[in-house]
Structure formats: structure tokens, C-alpha cells
Amino acid sequence: MKHARVLFTGAGPLNGQELDVTVEDSFATTGQLKSKTDGQLINESDVKWLSPIKEPGTIFALGLNYADHARELAFEPPKEPLVFLKGANTLTGHKQNAYRPDNIKFQHYECELVAVIGKEGKNISREDAMDYIAGYTVCNDFAIRDYLENYYRPNLRVKSRDSLLPVGPWIIDKDDVGDISSLKVTTHVNGELTQDGTTADIIFDVPFLVEYLSKIMTLKPGDMIATGTPEGLKDMQPGDKVVCEIEKIGALETYIVSEQEFYGDKY
């Protein structure tokens, strides 16, 4: 099953409410979502998609975790995972805006498979790791390369900015996906294929990461592990539409806007 969260923006009593919905197979043809509360069908045109994780916990992300991407950035593949954390301020949903900061030269998307933790655990073995995964989603872990400095790299200024982690459209149950070791990972910018990889190139896989992280710290439901991105970097400009897609999981669409448009009155 696919689980999503939306803000109802249409007319009527639901206006302004956040709803938990399921996305049925019929969605592709009807554009209707189903409320988990009462089964009511809701038109996609009446909602704003939210990040599908209701109470986000720790957001882990992986750097240089695809063999091809590490080569692209002229790095030796790491011997140990390069893990960094992101703030919940970065989260946004499907079909939402993400901004390009003013006066920068290079901002790129990163299409990533996200494993969502469903059960609390510490010192979880690789063999048991999948028992702790609730499901999967897709994220776009944007980076602004101009802001990289060699301190806690990739630093928060690069990786923890408002709106620069779109997630979604939904969480799909683990068992509906099955094997994740060879899924296509693609990004289209304005319809053009710019990133074309496969999770088969992942260096440290989900079971490894669950074991590795849970040796350090307790993992909890709502924690997310974004597993890194394959090669295929491209600069983004306001007006661009970027779609990050992972086979069997979903296609996440994001619109790039200027800093001024994003922040409006607060700019």
C-alpha cells in the first residue's frame, strides 16, 4: 500500500486539514486519493502534497554512496559510509517548490532511495535489518556546491536549507516493493533524462546502513535513511521542473523557484 499525507486546499469542511490518505492503483486514471479516516475519495486537484512522514525523526543521508557518482566527483569510494544529518526544515512534499539561492553557480538535484524506519532498535544485525524498515520513498537531496567547506563536509549550509529535501510522493510498504538491490534511479529535468542509474551501484546497502547506524545510536520510527545518488549532476535554475523517479517506488516532482519567490514577504 502507498501512504501519503496531504493538506486539503479545496472548498468545504476539510479545508486546511492535514489528511492521511492511501494511493490506490486507480489513482493513475482517476486522480483520486482515499482518506484513511473515512474512505472518502479526494481529488488531487484539491490537495497540496506534504512530506509523507508525519513525525520525521532523524534524517540520515549518504554521500558518495554510488560507485559511479564517487568517480564523477573524483573521490575514491569511501571505505566507511559518509553519513550526514539534515534538519526537518528541509522537508517538503511532491509537486512543491524548492528554491535556488541567489548568487550561486551550481545547485544540483540528487535522486535517492529512502528507507523509512518502522520499529525502534539498537545494535541491529544486517540479517535482521529489514524487519526494522517500514517502507520506501523517494527524495531529492539538493546540494549547493558553492557552499561546500571542508568542515563537517557536506556542511549544513549545503545540505540543511529550507525546502531542499522534497520527499514523496508516498511511502510504499516494504513488501510491495520486494528486492531493492536493482531498481532504476532516474532524474528528468524539463523532460530530459539527466540521471540514469541503478541501486545495484550502491556501495553501502540498506541492511548494512541499518546495522552501521544502529551500532552508534538507537533508530526510531520516522527516521529516514537517504541512500545516496548515482552520477549525472546538472545545474538547476528557477523555472526548472525536476522529476526524481525510482522504479517500483514513485516519481517525485519538484519546481525550482528563486529565493525571492520562495520566501515572499520574508525575503
Add this chain to the structure above:
Amino acid sequence: MTNNPIVKGKLVCVALNDASQFEAMQAEFNEAPYKSAPTQPVLYFKPHNTWSTEGATVEWAVSEGQAADSMVVGASLAVVFGKECCRVSQEEALSYVGGYSLVHDFSLPELTYYRPDIKGKCLDGSAPTGSVVVPACDVADPQALTVVTQVNGETVSEMPVSNMVRSVAELISTISYIMTLQPGDVIAVGFPGQRAPIKQGDKVSSAIAGVIELNNVAGRA
């Protein structure tokens, strides 16, 4: 693990903000892997599994079934946001502060600042905060505060906030242009550059005289 009464959203910590440490490291900053001194505040998160409380015993780090050889602790003034804070100037920054508290950062020794230190900084319960938030209106000037830390009753550090590379107001402004801060988000504005080494069972107490104190114990593996 205990529920923290103060931190609701993000706990952002500032590293390398002790001016004496920053000066002493200038030569090192110019070498690999850093190659040049940081131009921006050096930030890290303490995630939600680390949040803990006054009086808590902090788990001793264990790696591969072995107790860690050494741990260190630092204390910082904790700035607790009272309202949403997005893209604010230094001049208006302090008006977004709901109050102040203390935070202890228990960790493995800070051997390098090159990569995010998940292994060192994300240990369960390693970020206790004070039991209360002292209302901002009761603190005339956060720059005038000094954080004193004792281990087993012996003073190991005295850190005047005025000795930091960047002031509280400057940090709030800079960070608010990176990430919108929400009520209950916390910034730990700076720790002594020399983190205090601790042993299993040590009592760690920090205080801002007349304002707040924070008492913890290093656990046993």
C-alpha cells in the same frame, strides 16, 4: 532515554566557536584536509536520540562490544527559540529567543572536523539540557554570561560567551538564513575548544552563575 522538556525540533550546535581554539588552529586550518579556515559557522546536529535531561546518567560509548577508551564533554549556553525565526538581522535576532538554558555535549574526542562526526556526536542521551528555560527577559545580555564546567567538583573550563568567534545574535542571524528555526528549536552557541576528558562514573556539572545549572553523570559501560 528520557524525553527532553526543552528541545522540540532541532538541536543545532556550533563547533570551533571558542576564539582561543580558533586562533590556535589557524596553521592546521591551512593544511589538508581543511586547506583554508572556515568562513562560516561550523554546525552540527545532535539528533533526537541524543536529547536528555538534567540529572540523567549518560551512556558510555560502546563500539564493537568494547567500551570507548575516552569520552569528552563540553557545555554551551543553549538558545531556545520562542517563535519562528526566518532570515532575521543581527539587530533583531535576540527578540526571537524565548529563553536560555544549558546543554552538555558528551561525545568521543573531537579528532577531526573534516567529515560529519556521526560516530562521535550521535550517542544516545549524549545531549542533556537544563530542566528549565530561563525567560529571555530575565537575561539582559547573553554575551555577558559565562559557562563554568566542573568534573567531580573540580573546575575544568570557564567559557565567557564574549570569548566566542561569533556572537549569539550573529549566529542566530546566519543560521536563520540557512534554516527556518521553530519554537522549541535550540542552538548551542559554543563550547570550550578544549573539551574536558571524562571517565566512567564522573560527575559533570555546569552552571551559568545565578541563571541555571546542569548536572549529569557519565555512565558505566
